[in-house]
Amino acid sequence: MxxxxxxxxxxxxxxxGLWGFxxxxxxxxxxxxxxxxxxxxxxxRSDDLVLMLGHVYHAIIRYCLAEFAPxxxxxNKCHDLxxxxxxxxxxxxxxxxx
Numbered sequence: 001m002x003x004x005x006x007x008x009x010x011x012x013x014x015x016x017g018l019w020g021f022x023x024x025x026x027x028x029x030x031x032x033x034x035x036x037x038x039x040x041x042x043x044x045r046s047d048d049l050v051l052m053l054g055h056v057y058h059a060i061i062r063y064c065l066a067e068f069a070p071x072x073x074x075x076n077k078c079h080d081l082x083x084x085x086x087x088x089x090x091x092x093x094x095x096x097x098x
Contacts (some may be wrong), residue, residue: 011041012050016094021058023064032061049089052081 002010015038022031035057042051059074 004081011092012038012053015041016057018054020095023057023061028061028065032058034088048081051076053090053094060098 001013003006015034019031019038021036022028022034035054037054038053039051039058042048042054055077056073059071059078062068062071062074
């Protein structure tokens with residue numbers, strides 16, 4: 001719907017909401033899909049913040065699936081992407097401070 005309305009600014013909050021909804025319900029595959037879509041969006045836009053958020057949510061799901069090595073690898077990628085300005089931007093998008 002966001003695409004139809006040409007509201008690209010809503011993609012990240014919508015994917016975050018989908019991820020959270022499915023995560024809380026224990027629907028790991030669906031939550032993983034939302035995280036992967038966020039990563040793809042970050043890569044397509046060359047947006048480090050969106051890519052970092054996608055990695056964080058992807059890592060959380062991998063951790064819940066007891067896939068610890070992939071989870072750690074994703075979180076390590078976040079160190080390279082993190083910038084001080086991301087904290088303020090994340091406050092407007094998510095409930096977490098990655």
